[in-house]
């Protein structure tokens with residue numbers, strides 16, 4: 525091994541260790557920030573090592589690399605500055621670019637060395653290009669749906685499953701045939717064409733609210749595609765990073781489905797938004813509206829208040845306002861806790877990230893299983909733009925489309941105040957009986973405005 529190779533392998537080893545440690549640190553909010561920095565340092569080490577790769581052809585090679593770096597930075601820096609609410613579509617675009625890069629590396633490798641690669645590497649190259657291509661178009665559709673550049677509700681047509689199955693089987697058929705006859709270039713490019721179409725076909729029937737699950741699944745495909753690239757290029761860091769990415773994405777998808785009490789096939793083939801909209805029936809009774817001053821008095825004289833944030837807190841960007849109100853209450857001796865549902869909002873950890881941004885101490889955040897036993901002894905549960913994650917029908921009504929989904933049981937608290945703008949439904953499109961219960965008071969308005977006004981009113985109590 526030459527000195528350069530030792531340096532290259534050493535940087536790849538350091539990068540791999542940093543990726544593993546970074547991922548491990550991401551498993552807890554206290555260490556997540558450090559985990560992100562470790563992963564970024566790992567990526568920097570991998571890039572630095574690669575700059576000394578013996579395959580780079582003199583200064584011309586570096587000109588190409590620097591041009592790519594400049595273009596990538598020009599796109600990446602503005603992309604990193606999008607608001608938190610646009611993070612899902614931003615992540616989808618990152619997956620699209622990553623997958624496109626893996627697919628293009630595979631195409632280049634096939635054009636340059638296709639005839640001399642052994643059967644194992646040809647197999648890996650096929651997977652790389654196929655998964656990379658379908659992830660590219662699938663992620664672009666996911667980003668377009670989330671950005672509302674195309675219809676967010678499921679796009680379905682008669683015989684869709686048959687058509688999708690047909691495209692899938694053709695793609696796999698071309699993959700297998702090309703493996704047996706790698707000289708048939710048309711099969712290789714036809715397989716890519718099918719994979720590009722399959723990516724679109726896979727994602728259009730999925731509603732935008734299910735997109736985070738789909739995205740973590742696409743993330744997993746992009747990771748496996750990169751791992752295959754690593755096999756083709758004999759690049760250890762790509763194999764390790766791709767495999768970590770592939771399996772963590774897959775595990776995350778399963779965990780999200782579990783938290784929504786849905787199966788993966790229901791997410792992928794169920795057309796959830798469309799079905800629920802039809803099935804969501806009306807709930808009888810009237811909603812009781814409460815005034816700001818009433819709620820302020822209730823909060824000020826409570827022993828314990830539990831805030832339960834949801835998607836509405838994210839859209840209202842109300843995390844700072846809730847922290848200020850929480851601080852005021854704590855100063856008055858009220859015990860303030862935050863109940864976090866695993867799928868509140870629109871992406872995993874959405875509420876944790878927003879509340880951490882507003883400097884809410886992690887020790888005040890309680891997971892669903894920790895907060896539920898506390899609710900019967902809680903004086904006021906304040907629901908901030910949450911709907912589905914506090915819907916008691918999931919627990920009480922076996923016929924409900926969300927039956928069995930675990931919820932934060934705010935209706936067991938002594939009093940519930942719901943902050944929302946009007947009678948809007950949650951992502952499931954279902955009516956929520958919580959809003960009609962006698963224990964519940966509705967405080968209408970944008971969550972940020974309501975919380976800011978509540979903080980002022982509490983100071984006057």
Ligand code: NAP
Nearest residue numbers: 834835836867869871872911912913945946948950951971
């Ligand atoms: P939700 O059920 O979508 O309800 C959000 C509520 O916020 C709406 O009822 C809306 O009512 C209110 N709202 C919107 N903007 C507001 C504003 N500016 N101020 C005050 N209220 C506002 O949200 P959730 O309870 O957080 O549930 C999340 C849903 O997303 C679950 O069904 C979950 O399964 C799904 N999901 C989550 C993930 C994830 O990873 N987190 C992934 C996929 C799917 P108004 O219009 O009346 O204001």
